Amino acid sequence: MLSPQQILDAARSKWPRVLRAEAAGENMFPLAIPFGRPSTTGDFGTIRKKLANLASADYKWRIDWKEIDTRRWGKQRWPRKVSFDSIENLAVALQLTEQLRLFREALAFARSACPKLEPWLQTRGHKIPELFSDWKSLIRVCAYFDANPSPHCFARQLSIPVGTKFIEEHKGILDELLKEVLGDRVNTNGVSFEERFYLRTETPQVRFRFLDEALQDHTGWPVVDCSIYVEDFASMRWNIPRVLIVENKAVFLSLPNTPDTLAILGSGKAAVSLSSCKWIEDSDVVYWGDCDEAGLGILSSMRALFPKMRSIFMDYESWMRWKRFAVAGKRDGTAQYAHLTPAEVETLTAVKEGPWMLEQEKIPHEEVEKMIKIIFPMNQHGSSRLHLSVD
16 A cells, blocks of 8 residues: 555656646546555454544645455455546646746747747647746747747847857757757758758868878978868868878877878868868878777768778777777767778777777887888888879
8 A cells, every 4th residue: 555655756757748748738637546445354453543534634635535344354444546636736736836927938938939949838838847946048049940940149149138158058858859940951961069050160170180291391281280170171182192090199199100191180080071071082082980889880880982992900800909908988879880891890899898999009119100100001102193283
């Protein structure tokens, strides 16, 4: 038999569904709480005390009693079910009367300011109490985007009466709300929040470093190591024989001198931003990232851009050789692996078992130098291939 507190706990577990029904205009009341029949095998004195506690509890609920015959104690009056006759009664019992009032006000405000949010209110409205402190600002942002679906400016430039950092600090819930409000006006090809909702962001940059002084001299580029906007990098009409893309900054900085080679710092998933750099397609491209789910996903994405791209230290043989340096990794549910080689797929299977992560900086530097000499032989290319022009 449930105690009064257990009844309240069971009722509280139904509160989110009750709020959704309230938002959808559905009536869930009277709301019955499964009760169960008291056991007749226990001590009758204890049972009678529990029944008395239940009968005397004043929680705005209704108890349906039923007289039954028991073999042990004869006729007894047992509770059959406990019900709440209205959402107001349930709110009183759960001490949520103020939350219910604020919830109804939040619904009314959203429906007035941004009607297109209605489907979300009816299916996800139970989340509103978590958002009370920011609710009006969230709705104002939604209403603004509904009227201005393609701002093409920085978020802080939007004429919305919210803090200048509000959108940046609430991207998660705004992404959910704005997708509901904007529908097919969302840029479904956008990867970032800003891309999906046509906001400007800082132009991405790419960092590169010449591993060959002669290559730098031939191109006429003024510095060995620099960062420029990706769009400027893409506009170069370079014919660079060899391109080595690495993820780790320390590795990038310590790469050995290598003839005819340009090193690019991928840094996380930034390497995928090289999709506009068409001139790289004519280079001998090699990629080296961490051996984990994310790193192999980046490798696959990069090979989709540059089909002839090779990898180093990301095949199964390398994994088996250096896995003693692996540490606990993380799951990456966003990664795709359609463009991995069979040896790389074997590595993926192995790292998923942990999941594991073999960070590229764990590979000894002398082994890196040996591998680079193997993949980029000293006499593979001649300097006659070098050419530079800029649009």
